[in-house]
Amino acid sequence: MNFFSIDVETANPDFSSICQIGLVEFEKGSISQQWQSLVDPEDFFDPMNISIHGIEESDVSDAPKFPKAYKELTNILQDNIVVCHTHFDRVAFSQAIEKYNLKNPDWTWLDSARVVRRTWKELSKGGYGLKNVADFLEIEFQHHDALEDARAAGEIMLNAIQESDLSIEEWLDRVELPISGHSSSSSISMDGNPDGPLFGEVVVFTGALSITRAEAAKLAAEAGCEVASTVKKTTTLLVVGDQDISKLAGHKKSSKHRKAEKRIQKGYQIRIVKESDFKRVIDTKY
Secondary structure, eight states, X not given: OOEEEEEEEXXXXXXXXXXXXXXXXXXXXXXXXXXXXXXXXXXXXXXXXXXXXXXXXXXXXXXXXXXXXXXXXXXXXXXXXXXXXXXXXXXXXXXXXXXXXXXXXXXXXEEHHHHHXXXXXXXXXXXXXXXXXXXXXXXXXXXXXXXXXXXXXXXXHHHHHHHHTOOHHHHHHHXXXXXXXXXXXXXXXXXXXXXXXXXXXXXXXXXXXXXXXXXXXXXXXXTTOEEOSSOOTTOOEEEEOHHHHTSOSSTTSOHHHHHHHHHHHTTOOOEEXXXXXXXXXXXXXX
């Protein structure tokens, strides 16, 4: 459950006119630190925008310009997952980066609005804006303050992780699938090849794999495994990304990993293996 959530406010309708940035870090399901800064957008402040967030040009007279704030952020966020609610904030960053001719960030974006639409059926077609989802989940926050909005987005993500039983890394794959969870070209749930050497095994994948989840599922199915999306009573194999299986106990493990361990303690016959070992078992190079 380790990730960052971020939000911005802008001075005018131009997305590059970022005037406030809020950032919240979540570790093991809780807030570990918060960061916010006003930003001098070197642009005009539209009265409409001021009426929304309350930030005026005089408020940012001594604030850093975007390149300085961005440099500080890249030092914090490098190689991390960064959650934002809808594409607005991501596009704002992209426009500001282009405006100042800066290098693109080395972090991975995850849109919590897309997560919401795939977690709660009643929000799949509408009503997935930040304020409405926060009300739905009874999350209290001060809307249109960048730090408060970032916190709300992060807490929405935590709720989705708990509701879906998918880890933050697994959500990176899930948001690329249709809302229904099924793709016309590939699916993470497959029947096994009856002639495969592992026919009868029921496998579930979790963590960051070296290939896409769909590719791993296809290879496992060809080897005879039934591929399931969640750990259930019939699960016999849990394949964990190599970097994830080395993590310590507790919430650093994915929800699927913890669920499998609980079932093992209850007597279920589930084998937990790392991805590289599973590759050797199916004797397939990928």
